[in-house]
Amino acid sequence: MAAIYSLYIINKSGGLIFYKDYGSAGRMDTNDSLRLASLWHSMHAISQQLSPISGCSGIELLEADTFDLHCFQTLTGTKFFAVSEPGTLHMDNLLKHIYELYTDYVLKNPFYEMEMPIRCELFDINLSQAVQKDRVALLGR
């Protein structure tokens, strides 16, 4: 059973720039994934405003009966979020690692246009390696 169901990256204005699903559970078509991305973007922003404590950075983890949604927001407003099996641990580490891959293989690529959908071969290769490694580590735990 895959720990991670799907991965999304959204730019600072809420547009989906990367979507990938792993395994059969929670698969979505393109329109649904775009909708979910912008919905999450707005929910995240609203949660910041609604928080009773000042300095809130938005939802980091959404727990539901059938899935967990882990979100990592970078300083520039790009959000990485992953839908995973309920109770999956160390997702924040994986998301940070994916952020690292994004800075290396997407931002340093001269052919990538900022805020646009990510189409970088090296990012795909390294991402699948990272997810694979995470799965192996999960089995060991």
Next chain:
Amino acid sequence: MIGVGKIKQYTNVLDKPLSKGKQEVSLSAFAFLFSEIVQYNQTQVDNITELERRLEDAGYAVGARVLELLCHREKGNRRETRLLGILSFVHSTVWKVLFGKVADSLEKGTEHEDEYMISEKELLVNRFISIPKDMGTFNCGAFVAGIVRGVLDGAGFPAVVTAHFVPAEGQQRPRTTILIKFAEEVVTTISIKSNFARLIFTFSLNNALEDAIYGKFLQKFITQWNLVIRRGFSMLSILRDDIDTFLLTFPMLSSLLDDIMILNYTFV
């Protein structure tokens, strides 16, 4: 992030050994700078060939400077004058200083005598770069090709240098091959520069020369150079280590023979 290496920190400046200027720079900084160079040049051109040429020109300037610097720093102000010497200088010394490692391989082209290839599993400049599908065979290694051309040109070996992706067996990513094709004059001058060469020429003899061949002068010439010339033989092969002196006396020989033509040189 991924970095080539860290510079050792010294608290006291006096503890620091005299710098050889070999410090490494941040790979991230380089990657961003290089990315900007590519992006800037992309705005200045209409096609990929032009972009490749501009990157190569940028590299050429680097190569010319690197040659100057490394000849001074590593070779005691001496410059390589032999073809294989300069190639291994590029493959090891230049690569080590620029990319922190020796290039993966240096090979001679199988189809052409004047072609050499430097192959690299993953070129440092390409580490973070994914070429979009619509750009076809474009390779940012053109910059490195430019560096190689700069070094070779500066050392007196003009060449056409290009970078290509070559699919590698069992590898997800293709390797990059820097193809060096030397200019014609380089191949011709090799014989003068090489200490040890085999020359093969053809000639035809006219009647006057028939006699001259056995004449005193040529006889002496032949003994001096250990040449074997036989009647009816139009091919001559010599193998000597003092070939450059031979080439100096060559005009004397050619004045005795008409229609002499050097066919090829091989180096041993």
